[in-house]
Amino acid sequence: MINAKVKNAKAKPIERFFGTLKNNLSRLDVSFCGGNITERPENLNKILKKGELSTDAEIRKRFETIVNGMYNIDPYGGSEKKYKGLSRIGVWNKSIKKRTLRKVAAADLALLLARVTRYQKIGRKGVYAFSEDSRSKLWYVCENLHIHQGKEVYVRYDPSDPRTVRVYSRENDKYSRLTSKWV
Numbered sequence: 001m002i003n004a005k006v007k008n009a010k011a012k013p014i015e016r017f018f019g020t021l022k023n024n025l026s027r028l029d030v031s032f033c034g035g036n037i038t039e040r041p042e043n044l045n046k047i048l049k050k051g052e053l054s055t056d057a058e059i060r061k062r063f064e065t066i067v068n069g070m071y072n073i074d075p076y077g078g079s080e081k082k083y084k085g086l087s088r089i090g091v092w093n094k095s096i097k098k099r100t101l102r103k104v105a106a107a108d109l110a111l112l113l114a115r116v117t118r119y120q121k122i123g124r125k126g127v128y129a130f131s132e133d134s135r136s137k138l139w140y141v142c143e144n145l146h147i148h149q150g151k152e153v154y155v156r157y158d159p160s161d162p163r164t165v166r167v168y169s170r171e172n173d174k175y176s177r178l179t180s181k182w183v
């Protein structure tokens with residue numbers, strides 16, 4: 001899957017915001033480290049040794065002030081003529097009315113947000129997924145799983161609910177639901 005090709009800035013509009021965020025918000029903090037060594041302030045080590053760090057609450061307040069008080073009211077810099085003369089928030093308010101809200105069923109959303117393992121072969125113990133702390137393997141089996149032993153599959157699972165997993169075959173992408181059995 002390719003989300004954005006290299007050197008194609010239009011495919012990654014969020015990158016411009018990240019640059020704005022770094023240059024307008026992050027630089028205001030005393031502990032700003034920079035994106036690389038050339039951006040790093042010379043006195044950063046002294047500041048860190050003194051422990052002069054902003055709290056989360058201070059950073060959130062600063063962020064809200066910059067986004068709502070500066071960034072959103074700046075003029076829109078895009079090339080679309082229908083938005084000429086509007087602020088960024090004005091463009092948002094005008095264009096959001098044309099958008100339709102896409103709704104996703106809870107089951108589909110849960111499946112999309114599930115973790116996925118790499119391909120693994122079904123072994124004597126069954127298939128595995130990792131526990132919520134990602135340190136230990138949880139093994140899953142079901143009736144007649146031994147018939148499919150040696151086949152390559154991948155597993156989708158919710159680490160916060162380890163009772164069942166979905167196992168997909170590599171060949172036809174069909175799935176089976178397996179219940180957990182700790183071995």
